[in-house]
Amino acid sequence: MSELWVAVLLGAAGCYLLKLAGLSVPSAWVEHPVVRRVVDFVPAALLAALVAVQAATSGPQLVVDGRLAGLAVAALALALRAPFVVVLLLAGATGAGVHLLA
């Protein structure tokens, strides 16, 4: 089996078991204050890291290109409460525009 399939199936199994655990384990285990606090904040750290890595790196290098311009436009659209689909379309159009101009 290829590495990609291993990642797909292992990741899917892990995520499913986490969902099932929530419906199955005694709530006191999960409602422990430290556990709650970590889980409340992990998504912010990871999603922000993914934003940064996807927008401003290429391999081991930091790069500035159309992705960063698209991200800036997306942030503006989000601040103006645009629907998610509009945000994605605007970011994509900006990335394509920079590619055509560069």
Add this chain to the structure above:
Amino acid sequence: MVPLQSPVVDDEARAARRATIRDALGLGVAVGLYGAAFGAAAVAAGLDAWQACALSLLMFTGASQFALVGVLGAGGGVLAAVGSAVLLGTRNTIYGVRLVPLLQPRGGVRRLGTAHLVIDESTALALAAPDRANARLAFTVGGGSIFLGWNATTLLGALGADALTGPWLAALDAVVPAAFLALLWPRLQRAWAEPAAQRRVALGGAVVALALTPFVPAGVQVIAAVAAVALAGGWRRR
């Protein structure tokens, strides 16, 4: 004898049901469109259409799916990719704990099926419903319609991505970080609990990831960014 349900109550109940179904289906359509971006991003990251579809069918939790393909696309290994997906999936465990009293999934099969639909959107719908019956309805209709829309559009996005070249590929490259930002955004707003701490953690996570990028294998910087959770503060208070 007094009828068990007066006509007025019955009308109100029916209106509440209609509103619940409408909201649930609307969210299903809107979130489903995200699936096209995911399918295209997965193929651009080097997965094939089968793998993209397997993720939407089996993992079915958007942020984790985007994280997995994002790390793989950046050249990351299996462990880093699975690690970020699973770490992002931990919040679904907390959702499950909150949903048990509302949904009361009895029996093994029922519980196995219910678990698969536990995601951000279905949880939000169930918690926002006016009573337990509507919570179940919102969870099932919302979760079900998102599942169908998400999987159908993943397939379309994955098949369409092969045809992408030049500016279209550049467009997709810009869509992926914007998709992560859109997932992050609500957590940083005033409506979220402790938005100031969330912003600190997010900024810290981005800085850690960028600072480590030149020095660690691809994908590891994303996992390492979890260290920024320490910036949340308030550990001693409770």
